[in-house]
Structures are given as C-alpha cells and as structure tokens.
Amino acid sequence: MTTRVKRPGQGFELAMMTPALILLAAISLVPLGTMIYMSLSKVSLIGGLSLSFAGLANWTRLFTDPDIGASWLRTVVYFVATVGLEMVLGTLIALLVHSLIRGRNLVLSLVLIPMFIAPIIVGLLGRFLFDPSFGLYSWLLASTGLYEGNVMGSVGPAMYTVIGLDVWEWTPLVALIVLAGLTAVPTDILEAADVDGASYRHKLWHIVLPAITPILLVALLIRSMDALRFFAIIFITTNGGPADSTKTVPIRLYDIAFRFFDLGYASAVGLTMLAVSIIIATVFVRVLERREATP
Amino acid sequence: MSHSSFDRRSFLKGAGGLAALTALGAGGLRNALAAQIADDATWQQAKGTTINFISENTPPTTAIAANLEAFKKLTGITVNITQMELGALVQKVALDFGSGRSAYDVIYADPYQIVAPYRQGLTDLNTLNGKNGLPAIPKGVGDFIPTQLGAAGYFENRKSLYALPYDCPTMIWIYRKDLFDKYHDRMAADLGFDPTPSDKITWEQYYRIAEWFNGDHVKEVKYGTGHQAKQYDSLQCDFSNVLMAYGGEYFNNGDRVGLLGSAEPGPCTLDQPAAIEAATFYQKLLKIADPGSTSWDWTGLANAFGNKRFAMMPQWHEFAGSLESGDLKGKVGYAPLPTGPKRSVNLYGGCGIGINGNATGKQQTAAWLFLVWATSPQTQLAGLKSKAGGGTPTRTSVYEMPEVQKASTPPTDMPNMLTADTMKVAWQPDHIGLRPKIPSWNQADTAVFTELSRMLAGQKKPAAAMKAAKRKVDSATGA
Numbered sequence: 001m002t003t004r005v006k007r008p009g010q011g012f013e014l015a016m017m018t019p020a021l022i023l024l025a026a027i028s029l030v031p032l033g034t035m036i037y038m039s040l041s042k043v044s045l046i047g048g049l050s051l052s053f054a055g056l057a058n059w060t061r062l063f064t065d066p067d068i069g070a071s072w073l074r075t076v077v078y079f080v081a082t083v084g085l086e087m088v089l090g091t092l093i094a095l096l097v098h099s100l101i102r103g104r105n106l107v108l109s110l111v112l113i114p115m116f117i118a119p120i121i122v123g124l125l126g127r128f129l130f131d132p133s134f135g136l137y138s139w140l141l142a143s144t145g146l147y148e149g150n151v152m153g154s155v156g157p158a159m160y161t162v163i164g165l166d167v168w169e170w171t172p173l174v175a176l177i178v179l180a181g182l183t184a185v186p187t188d189i190l191e192a193a194d195v196d197g198a199s200y201r202h203k204l205w206h207i208v209l210p211a212i213t214p215i216l217l218v219a220l221l222i223r224s225m226d227a228l229r230f231f232a233i234i235f236i237t238t239n240g241g242p243a244d245s246t247k248t249v250p251i252r253l254y255d256i257a258f259r260f261f262d263l264g265y266a267s268a269v270g271l272t273m274l275a276v277s278i279i280i281a282t283v284f285v286r287v288l289e290r291r292e293a294t295p
Numbered sequence: 296m297s298h299s300s301f302d303r304r305s306f307l308k309g310a311g312g313l314a315a316l317t318a319l320g321a322g323g324l325r326n327a328l329a330a331q332i333a334d335d336a337t338w339q340q341a342k343g344t345t346i347n348f349i350s351e352n353t354p355p356t357t358a359i360a361a362n363l364e365a366f367k368k369l370t371g372i373t374v375n376i377t378q379m380e381l382g383a384l385v386q387k388v389a390l391d392f393g394s395g396r397s398a399y400d401v402i403y404a405d406p407y408q409i410v411a412p413y414r415q416g417l418t419d420l421n422t423l424n425g426k427n428g429l430p431a432i433p434k435g436v437g438d439f440i441p442t443q444l445g446a447a448g449y450f451e452n453r454k455s456l457y458a459l460p461y462d463c464p465t466m467i468w469i470y471r472k473d474l475f476d477k478y479h480d481r482m483a484a485d486l487g488f489d490p491t492p493s494d495k496i497t498w499e500q501y502y503r504i505a506e507w508f509n510g511d512h513v514k515e516v517k518y519g520t521g522h523q524a525k526q527y528d529s530l531q532c533d534f535s536n537v538l539m540a541y542g543g544e545y546f547n548n549g550d551r552v553g554l555l556g557s558a559e560p561g562p563c564t565l566d567q568p569a570a571i572e573a574a575t576f577y578q579k580l581l582k583i584a585d586p587g588s589t590s591w592d593w594t595g596l597a598n599a600f601g602n603k604r605f606a607m608m609p610q611w612h613e614f615a616g617s618l619e620s621g622d623l624k625g626k627v628g629y630a631p632l633p634t635g636p637k638r639s640v641n642l643y644g645g646c647g648i649g650i651n652g653n654a655t656g657k658q659q660t661a662a663w664l665f666l667v668w669a670t671s672p673q674t675q676l677a678g679l680k681s682k683a684g685g686g687t688p689t690r691t692s693v694y695e696m697p698e699v700q701k702a703s704t705p706p707t708d709m710p711n712m713l714t715a716d717t718m719k720v721a722w723q724p725d726h727i728g729l730r731p732k733i734p735s736w737n738q739a740d741t742a743v744f745t746e747l748s749r750m751l752a753g754q755k756k757p758a759a760a761m762k763a764a765k766r767k768v769d770s771a772t773g774a
Contacts, residue, residue, distance in 0.1 A: 045393030046415045132587030133599040153525070153589030155752050241526025242589050243752035244745055258386045259737050261412075 039267035051264075058268040067244075068252065068269065075248040078159070079227045082166045086223055087216070089167065090174025095204070097175065098182045108179070115172040123236025126165045127152070130237075155245040158238050162246055165233050170226070174219045181215030182208070214291055221284040228277055249273060332667065333430035340428065341661035342371030346654075348665065349387060350403035351646070352378040354613060355462045355686035358678040359669055366668050372661045374401075385409060385737075392416035397653035400662040404458040404649040406447050407736040411556055418650040419455040423663045430664070432459065433671050438690045442727050445554045447647035447689075450732065452555065458647025459670045460689035462613070465721050466536055466642040466728070467714065468492050468501075469600070469614070470607035472628030474508075474515055482507055492607070492630035494639035494720065498540060501607075501633040502580050508606045509583055518585040518605040521596055526748035529592040531740050534747055535642050535730055536609055537577045540635025543570030545731045545739070545768070553729025560733050563768035565743070565761045573635070574750060574757035581751050589751055611644060612714045612721070613686050619710035629717040631726060640728035641721035645689065672696075679709045687711045687718065694719075735771040742767030 039058050041051035062068060097108055114122070129137040130151040141147040151157045185208055193203050209216075231250040234240065240247035240255075253273065257266035350356040360376045367373060377399070379387075385408045391398045392413055404410050404417060425431030436444060436456065443460040450457060470492050475482075482490040482504065490496070490504050505519030523529035539549070544567075546552045546560040564570065581588060585605045588596070597614045599605070601621050609632055618627050631639050648669065650662045668674055675693050678685035679702070693699055694715065702708065703715035720726055733739065743764045750760035768774075 045389050046413060047392075048395035049393045131595070132585075132590060133595070133602050133604055150586045150588075150590050153587065153591075155754075238590075239525075239527060241745075241748050243526065243749040243754050245752075255741065259382065259741070260735075261389050 035267045035271060038264055039271055041264050043261075043263035045261060045263075054264060058265045061265060062268045062272065068249070070244065071247055071249045071252045074159075074246070075228065075250075078163060078230070078248055079224070081163045082170070082227050082230070083220065083223050085163070085167045086171045086174050087220060089171045090219065091178050091216070093171065093175040094178035094182060095208075098179055108176075111175060112172045114169045115176075117169065119169065119232035120236060122165055122169050123233040126161060126233065126237045130161060152238055153242050155243055158242060158246050162234050162237055165237070166227070166230060169233075170223060174223060177215060177219040177222070178212060181212035184215075185211040214288055217284055217288045217291070221281060221288075224280050224284065225277055228280070229273065332433045332671065337428065337430050338370045338664065341657045341664060344371075344657045344661040345373040345375065346400040346658055346661045346665060347398065348374055348376045348401040348403075348648075349384055349399040350376060350378050350648075351381045351384050351405075353403075353462055353464075353646075353686065354616060355678055356403070358681035358683050358685040359674070361681060361683035362674070362677055366665065369668070370661070370664050372664060374665055381405060381408070388416075389413060391651065392653075395653060397651040397655075397658060400651050400654040400658050401665055402649050402651055403461070403646055404447075405646045406458075406556070406732050407730065407740070410447075410450055410457050410647070410649070411732045411736055412734040414450050414455075414457050416652050417457045418652045418654070418659065419457070420459065420649065420663075420666070421454075421456050423650075423659070424456070429660065430667050432667060434690070434692055438672070438692050440689055440691055440722055442554065442643070442722055442724055442729075443645055443689050446643055446729055446732070447645055450556045451558065458649035459666055461646055461648040461670060462686040463643070463645035463689050463722075464611040464613040464686070465644065465718065466532065466609050466632060467612045467717050467721055468607065468630040468632050469610045469612075469618070470628050470630070471516065471603075471623070471626060473626040474513060474606050475628060478513060481512065485512075492628060494631040494634050494726070496633045498537060498576060498580070498633045498635050502576075502583070505580070505607070506583055513606075516603055516606045519583065519607065520580070521585040521591070521599055521605040521608045522581060522588040523591050523593045523596040523608075523610070524581055524584075524588040524748075524751060525590055525592045525595070526744055527592050528740055528744065529596075530744040530747050531730070532593075532642050532644065533609055534574075534577050534743070535728055536632050536640050537580075537635065538570060538573040539640040539642075539728045540633070540637060541569050541573035541576065542635070542637035543567065543573045545743075546733075549731070550729070552731045552733065554732075556732025558734055560731060560772055560774070562774045563739075563765040563772070565765040565768065566758075569637075571758045571761050574747070574761050577747075578750055578757055589748075612718060613711060615714045616685070616710045619713060625705060629714045631717055631720045639726055641726055642728040642730065643722075679711065685711065687714070733772060735773075738771035739768040742771065 038051060040054060040056070042054045044050045044052075093111060097104060097111065100107060129135050132138050132150045132153070138151055141151065147157065149157065151161055189207055190203060193207060229250050230248065231254065234246050234248060234251055235254070238246045240251045249269070250273070253266060253269045256262050256269060356376065356378055360378070363374055363376070384403060385405070388399065388402055388409055402409065402417070410417070423429050436448075439460045440463070443463050447460045448456050448458050475490065475492065479490065486500070486503055486507060488500060490500070501520070508516060508519030523533050544564050546562070547564055551557070552560045585599065587599055587604070591599060593611055593614070596608055596610060597617065600608055600610070601618060601623060612629065615627070615629065619625075632641050633639060648666055650659060650666065654662055670689070672688075672690050672693050675688040675690055676696065676699065679688065679693070679699065688694060699709065699712060702712040705713065707713060731739065746755065746760040746764040746767070749755045750757055755763065
C-alpha cells in the first residue's frame with residue numbers, strides 16, 4: 001500500500017502553472033468541443049459559418065461508409081509496415097553506429113539527414129525519382145529488370161513506394177532515440193557478461209534489449225502517433241491513387257473536409273482518428289509504466 | 296484545369312516577359328482603354344484602393360501579373376495577386392466565404408468548383424456593369440464566345456452573371472506533326488486510311504494509329520499515345536472526351552447541365568449502354584498507351600510529350616505555348632479530337648473571374664474596374680503577346696484582329712494562336728464538351744475518376760465501374 005506525501009511548495013507551483021494550464025485547455029478543449037458539435041451538425045459556409053443540428057446522421061454514415069472502412073484497412077497496413085520497418089531498421093542502425101569506435105559522429109550525421117528534410121520535399125523527391133518519364137529510380141528499376149512498369153501508377157508498387165519513402169525519412173529518428181537509450185545500458189553488466197564468455201547475440205538479447213525496452217516504447221509511441229496521421233508524402237506522390245490503393249484515412253479526411261467541404265462528416269472522421277490515437281497512446285503508456293514498475 | 300507547376304524555362308520566360316511588358320508600358324494601353332472604355336475620372340474613381348486577386352497559377356494570370364503596372368497607372372489601384380494550385384484556391388475561397396469576409400476581392404471562379412457550389416458568395420456582375428458611374432464591359436458580354444460565357448458566367452439561368460470568361464483551356468488532339476508527315480504514306484498504306492489528325496478520324500482509328508506507333512515502325516518515339524490518367528480530375532477530363540463522343544452523358548439533358556448547370560440534375564446516366572461502351576473503349580485505349588499515363592496529370596503528360604515518349608495525346612490547348620518554345624518547336628500539330636459514334640468532343644476547362652460578394656464600397660468598385668480591364672480585348676491581346684505566359688482570348692473580337700489572324704500560321708510571336716483554327720472548331724456548340732456544372736461536382740468528379748482508376752487498374756470491368764460511379768454520383772447529388 002502506498003501513501004501520497006504532499007511535497008512542500010506544490011500549491012505554489014500549481015498556482016504558477018494555472019494560467020498556462022487554462023490557456024492550454026482553452027486551445028485544446030474549445031476546438032474539441034466545436035468539433036464534437038460539428039460532427040452532430042450539417043455545416044454550411046455560405047454567408048458565414050452556420051451549423052444546423054443533424055443528430056447522429058454523420059456518425060451513422062461513418063459506420064456504414066465502405067470507403068472509410070477500406071481506408072482504415074489501408075491505414076492499418078501502412079501503419080504496421082512503416083512503424084514495424086522503422087523500429088527494426090532504426091534499432092539495427094543504432095546498434096551499428098553505437099558499435100563504431102571511430103567516425104561515429106560523422107556516420108550519425110549522415111544517417112540523420114533524411115529526417116531533417118520536410119515531408120513535402122521527400123514527397124517531391126519521390127515523385128521525381130519515380131517519374132516514368134525521367135525518374136532515376138524508375139530507370140534503374142527498368143534497367144536492372146527489377147520492375148518495368150509504372151511505379152507510382154500501379155496498385156501494389158505505389159503503396160510500397162510511399163511506405164519506402166516514409167521509412168527512409170523516419171528510420172533515422174528511431175535510430176537516434178535508440179542510440180540515446182544504448183548509452184544508458186550499464187557497462188558493468190556488459191563487462192561481467194564478457195568475462196562470463198557471453199556471445200554478442202546473448203548480450204543483445206538478455207542485456208541490451210531489455211535495458212532499452214522503455215526507450216523503444218517511446219520511439220514506438222512517437223512514430224505510431226505520426227504514422228496514423230501521415231499525409232504529406234502520399235498527398236504529393238499519389239494523392240491516394242491509383243485505384244484508391246494509397247488512400248489512407250488522413251487523405252480521405254482531407255478530401256471530405258477540404259475538397260467536398262462536408263465539415264460535419266469530416267469532424268466525425270477526424271474524431272475517430274483522435275480516438276484511435278488516444279487508444280494506441282494509452283496502450284503504449286500503460287506498457288511503459290508497467291515496465292518501469294517492474295524492478 | 297490547372298497548370299500546377301512551371302518548369303525552369305517557363306520561369307525564365309516569365310522574367311523576360313515581365314521586362315518586356317514593363318517596357319511596353321502603361322501609356323499605350325492606357326490611351327487605348329481610356330479612349331474605348333471610359334474616361335480618366337471613371338478609371339480613377341477608386342484610386343488608392345488595394346484589392347486582392349486569388350487565381351490558379353495559369354498562364355493568363357502570369358501575364359496579367361507581369362502587366363499590373365499598366366493597370367496601376369491607369370487606375371491608381373494596387374492589385375495583389377496570389378497564385379496557387381486550383382484545389383488550394385477552392386479551399387481558400389470557400390473558407391473566405393465561410394468567414395463572411397473578403398480577404399480576396401477578385402476570385403478566379405472555376406465554374407464547377409466555385410460558381411456551382413458557392414455562387415451565393417459571388418456578386419451578380421449585372422448590378423455593376425455600366426451602373427452607378429462604373430464602366431460597362433467593352434463591346435458588351437456578347438463579345439465573349441457564347442459557349443464560354445454560358446459555361447463560365449451563369450448558373451441554371453442567365454439572370455445573374457457571376458463571372459466573366461477569363462481563360463479557356465480546351466482539350467484537343469496534340470501530335471507530332473513531323474512524325475505524321477514523315478510516316479504519312481507508310482501509315483496510310485498499313486492502316487488503310489488517311490491518318491492525318493482531324494475530327495474525321497474516329498476514336499477507333501486513333502487507337503489503330505497509336506498501335507501502329509507502338510510497333511517497330513518508328514524509332515523517334517516508344518509509344519503512340521499518352522494520357523492524363525492519374526487518379527485525379529485529369530482522368531475524368533480525359534475520359535469525358537470519349538464518353539461524350541460515344542453518346543454517353545453524366546446526366547439526362549447533359550448539354551444544359553453542362554452549359555448553364557443545375558442544382559438538381561436528376562439521376563446520373565453513367566450506367567447507360569453508351570457510357571459503358573465508351574468506358575470499354577477507354578480501357579482498351581489505355582492498355583496500349585504509354586504505361587506512364589496512370590501517374591500523369593496534364594502537366595506530367597505535357598512534360599512526357601516534350602520528352603518525346605509518344606506521338607500524340609489529348610491535351611489542353613494552352614500547352615501549345617510551352618511546347619512551341621521547347622525542343623519540339625515547329626514539330627507539333629493541333630486538331631480537334633477524334634469523333635465517336637455520336638460526335639467529336641473537346642472538353643472545355645475554362646474559368647471566369649468574379650467578385651467576392653462580401654467586398655463592399657471602394658473594394659467592389661476597384662474589383663469591377665480590374666475585371667473590365669483584365670478581360671478587355673486590349674489586355675487579352677497583350678496576354679497573347681506576353682512572353683510571361685498568356686492564355687488564349689475568350690473574346691470573339693480578339694480573334695478577328697488582323698494581327699491575331701496572321702499569327703495562326705508559323706512563324707508567330709503568339710504561339711498559342713497556332714491552335715486558333717482548331718479552337719474555332721472545338722468551341723462550336725456541336726464540338727465543345729461540357730462536364731456537369733452541379734454544386735456537388737467535387738464529389739461526383741472524385742467518384743468518376745476513382746472508379747475509372749479502378750477500371751484501369753484491372754480491379755473492375757467497365758460496366759461495374761460505370762455502375763459504381765453512377766451510384767456514388769447519385770449519392771452525392773441526392774438523386
């Protein structure tokens with residue numbers, strides 16, 4: 001059983017933080033409340049914003065819209081592929097960079113370059129590199145006989161390409177986070193394992209990975225939140241096509257909100273994205289807390 | 296349509312054109328306009344006002360932007376021009392209407408994405424034309440090409456005028472004239488008909504010409520035809536030429552729904568036999584087209600044509616300007632699109648410019664003066680000569696000017712006019728193609744190009760794709 005101890009000065013600290021907390025709550029809660037109300041309304045823009053109550057019409061439509069269902073399925077595929085690849089590759093790269101004795105900073109600087117490029121630029125790079133007319137990668141793929149079709153204009157390859165672009169951009173972030181975690185692995189335990197004759201695989205599996213699990217969860221949490229609302233690269237490269245094969249929920253939400261201006265329905269879709277994000281974040285945070293509570 | 300990007304060459308041309316038009320000076324234009332349209336006091340009545348013009352990044356606006364100093368000297372009005380991709384423009388305009396403000400006083404009013412859904416947000420220009428000391432439209436609205444005035448300016452009826460025709464990109468058959476000339480006799484012998492592009496060629500013959508180029512007959516190009524078949528508005532545009540040529544329509548009474556528009560167009564007719572036949576042919580055509588077609592919009596297609604990948608394409612005629620200034624200068628030919636079982640159809644993609652209904656007082660006066668100037672014959676002529684861009688005129692009187700008529704044959708300093716003879720045919724009521732002007736066009740458009748994309752990807756047969764598109768369009772229109 002634990003007892004809560006009131007730390008001295010807590011009241012003063014809380015009082016000092018209150019204005020900022022109120023401001024944060026206002027800029028978060030007011031839009032959230034507006035969005036919830038909009039999701040229950042029919043929204044018109046002509047002559048100024050006007051909302052007329054529509055009950056649960058938008059929500060009913062949401063759960064019966066096959067296009068939204070298909071988009072969620074694509075989002076899950078995209079989410080699992082990007083986050084999974086980024087975690088594995090990021091961890092491997094971090095282990096490799098950590099094992100370097102000389103030139104570590106130089107290699108790390110080079111590895112980190114992609115994450116400093118704006119996603120919209122990554123999208124444009126992808127668009128030009130895979131252009132069937134003058135794209136370098138399209139030419140390489142065709143020259144080597146690996147793929148002679150139209151990369152961005154074919155159903156499967158288009159999805160692989162946007163996943164690849166995301167992985168290229170954000171794997172360095174995972175590598176950076178994991179690298180920070182690796183510096184905290186206790187060296188005395190590793191040295192003891194060396195004395196005991198443990199192999200690299202054993203050390204990695206039984207010492208390093210358990211030690212960096214909390215930081216891996218943090219990386220997973222950050223990338224998961226991002227992957228779920230990933231937009232720029234797909235928008236620039238394929239805009240959801242061909243045949244809707246890359247139309248994830250954020251791309252469809254953009255269409256509904258800013259092409260069709262169906263803002264009531266868009267609010268309902270947006271709120272479901274928010275709910276899914278919260279659920280995923282909560283699960284990861286719980287796992288993280290459980291790990292930290294374990295002695 | 297959208298010209299969503301400019302290449303380096305266009306940019307350099309723009310810089311050169313800016314200098315050239317500045318050198319042309321306000322003097323000549325000012326005198327011409329002052330004499331023909333209004334006196335100095337009329338032009339100067341909103342002096343000192345600043346207005347904002349939001350436009351798609353099209354060649355006419357690029358030319359106007361390069362020529363703004365002339366307008367400022369004439370009127371004392373400062374115009375800030377914001378140019379962007381059409382989708383972004385629609386967002387900004389819709390949100391501006393929603394805010395009840397007038398952040399943008401003059402609006403590039405796409406008939407399908409702005410006029411149809413948001414016409415209540417635009418000023419009825421009839422209330423300004425020649426009223427309350429404001430100048431009238433020079434030569435009257437009757438000088439605008441009639442189909443363009445109907446499509447770009449009105450909605451449902453001709454009572455309220457929401458926009459003045461400003462640009463007029465229209466899809467035509469653009470082809471490698473050098474190759475068609477060089478291989479004409481061989482093609483004619485192999486195919487059994489004269490392959491010279493014109494509206495006498497059928498779409499089936501177009502297919503056979505494309506197939507001929509795909510063979511080993513020529514080394515200059517790899518493919519016969521290219522298309523703007525990316526899952527985007529461009530795919531719907533490309534398909535609409537074939538659809539209407541085969542007698543298919545989006546709605547019953549398609550001509551009226553296209554020309555004036557309708558808030559209640561009734562049930563979609565894409566499930567009818569003619570539409571399915573058109574879709575079947577389109578799928579067949581795209582199977583032999585350059586495989587890059589499914590990732591190109593209009594700009595990508597024009598770039599690929601410029602890169603000499605294929606011999607011909609259905610494309611917006613305003614790309615003639617950039618094609619005639621590249622490697623293919625003098626090697627490109629223009630013709631109306633092929634004919635189908637019903638007719639030859641050339642899809643119109645023009646837009647007007649209108650005034651934000653929330654603009655008041657001096658802002659509205661200044662906006663009207665700008666509209667009159669920007670769509671005047673003199674400004675359209677200057678646009679034709681502009682090295683900064685320039686579209687093609689929307690006024691009959693400009694095409695009748697001797698120097699413009701002379702420019703329709705090479706060599707010319709108005710490359711867009713090389714399409715003039717083709718356009719005279721393409722804009723005839725029996726040749727022009729008008730997509731539906733309905734408030735929910737964005738949803739309908741998305742439904743059509745998504746189902747077409749599925750068809751081209753082999754996920755759906757033509758009949759299933761057309762039926763699915765009809766169902767979604769009906770859902771969007773509430774039919």
